[in-house]
Amino acid sequence: MTNAIATVSISGTLEDKLRAAAEAGFTAVEIFDTDFLASPLSPQEVRALLDELGLRCVLYQPFRDLEGMPEPLRTRAFERIAQKFEIMQVLGCDRILLCSNCSPQSSGDRARAIADLRELGDLAERYGVTVGYEALAWGVHVNDHRVAWEIVEAVDHPRIGILLDSFHSLARGIPSQSIRDIAPEKLVFVQLADAPLLDMDYLYWSRHFRCLPGQGGFDLTEYVAEILKLGYTGPLSLEIFNDRFRANSATMVARDGLRSLDALRDAARRAIGETPAMPARAHIERVEFIEFAVIESDRGAIETLLRSAGCVPAGRHRAKAVELWRNGGANFVLNYAPEGFASAYRATHGTAICAIGLVVADGAATMARARALGIPEHASDIRTMPALRGVAGSLVYVLDVEAARTIWADEFIADGGPAGPDIGVSGFDHLAATVPNDEFLSWQLYWRSLFDVQVQTPQDVIDPNGLVQSQAIQNATGSFRITLNSTDARDALSARFLHQSFGAGFQHVALRVRDLEAAAVAMAQLGQSRLPVPHNYQDDAAKRFALSDAEAEAMRANDLLIDEDAAGHRYRQLYTRAFAKTFFFEFVERGAGYEGYGAPNAAIRLAAQNKFRDPVIAD
Ligand SMILES: O=C(O)c1ccc(O)c(O)c1
C-alpha cells in the first residue's frame, strides 16, 4: 500500500512540488489539474520529470461539473475530459477524480446522473482509465459518500468507482461505519485530510483549514481502519488545502506528510488488530529536567531568577561546566560548557532552554518509533540518555525510569550546601513553547505522532498587539503537559520572543505548587520580581468566583490569577517578570480535576507583560 500526496498540498511550481515529494520519500503523487495547467511543462516533460524523480502519478484531479449538465455544457464536459484522458496516458496515470457537481445548472435527476456516468465509463474504457466519483461536502445534489455510493452502484460500470476523501465524509459527520456498505472493488482511491473542528461553511473550511492527519480533530484512525477492513490496498493520499502550507517550505510539508501517513497507518492497523510496523506511541511519565544553555555573563541574572523562585544549587557535573539546580521535584541543568551542543545553541539563541529531559515508559521503543517516523536522533554523550532533535534544534532527551533514577548520582557530585526554602514545588506543571506560525502544525504532529498524548481545544489568546494561537498537548494523567503558541502578529509577545531568541523555543516553565499563596509569600521574601496583576481584574475575579474577603485579599496581595472550570475545580497562577525578555516562570496551583491552563487569564497576563517591553533583567 503506497503513500501519496496531492501536488495541491505543497507550495511552489509543479516542479518544486514534485521534487519536494520525491525528496521526502514519496513514490506516488496526485497531480492537481490547476498545477498542471499553470505549468509550462508539456505532458511529456512532466512524465520525464516523474520518471527522473522515481514518482508515479496515481491520480489526476479534479474534473468538475460533468454529470447532469444541460447542453451544450454536457458535450463540452465530455470533450474536455477526453482530452484529460489523453494527457493522463502520457503521464502514465490511470485514475481520475470526478467531483460531484457544484454547478447551479446541473440537474438533480438521479437517473440522468447515472446515465451520464455510465456513458463516461464507456469513454474511460477506451483510454484504460478508471473514474473515482467523489462527493464534495458542498455538492449541490450529491454531498454525502453514501449517496455517491448509491449512484456508483447503480451505474454498475467497471470503469466507474467511488473515491473517498476523509474531509468530505468527516466534516459532515457521516459515520465511518458506512464505508462497510461499499463494494471493495469499487473503492478506487482514498484521499486523507484532517481539519480543526470548526463550525464553518464546508467549502471555506475545506479550502483553507485542512491539515495533515494528526494535526486536527477528526477521527481518522477509525476512518482508515474501516478502509483497511474493506480490503482496500490502493494508495492513501494526502490532499491538503491549507493557507499555512501554501506559504511554507514544500520540504517541511512533504516530510511531515509522510510522517503523518505512517503514524496514521500504524494507528489504524492497531485498531483492527493487525501486527504493527513500529512500536506504539510512547508513554511519557513526566518532565525530569530542563536544561539551559547559559552565557557566562548571564550567570548572575539567571541565578537571581532561580533563587528568587526557590531553586537551590544541588550538584556540579563530574566533568563539564554544568550545574544542577533544584526546586522540589523540578530539576534545572545550567550548561556553561564552552564546547558541545549547549555552546552551539547558546551562540545562536543566547541564554535559553536548549533541552528537556522526558521520562518515558520504554526508552528503546521510543527511539525506535522516532526512527520509524523520521525524527532525527542527536548523538548524545550520555549513554543512558539518547536524544532527539526537538523544537528549533533544541533536544529532547529520552530517559527510562531506571535512567532517571541513576542519572543525577552518575553525572553529578551532590552539592553539600544548605537545603533551600521549601516552597512546595511538586514538579513541572507545563512547558510553554513559542514557535513560528508556519511550524505550528509541524510541532503538533511531532508530539502527537511520537508520544501518547492528546490535544485540547485550541485557544485564541488576545495579546495587546495581536492574536496568538495556543494548543495544549498533554498525556492522559496530566503528568506531562506542554502548550504550543504562535502568532502572525509581528509585535505580539511571542513574536518578540522569536525575534529576541532567534527562533522557537520554550518561553516559560510552569512549576506546580501545593499552596500558591504560601509559595508567593515565601518567594517574595526571596526577592522575587512578580508580574503585577491589575486591580480591575482582581475586583472582577472576587465576584466571579465568589471569593471570601481573605481569598480576594490574598489574590491582590500576591498578584495571583484564578480560573475555575464548569465543575468548580480551581486553578491559581502567578507569573514572574521575564529574564532578558526571553524566559519567565509561572507558578500554578492546580486543583484536582482542573485540566486547563487558565486561558481566560492569558490576555491579562500578556497585557501586563506588554508594559515591560524594554529589556528587563530580574532584579
Ligand atoms: O475544493 C475543491 O474544489 C476540491 C477539489 C478536489 C477535491 O478532491 C476536493 O476534495 C476538493
Ligand SMILES: [Mg+2]
Ligand atoms: Mg478530495
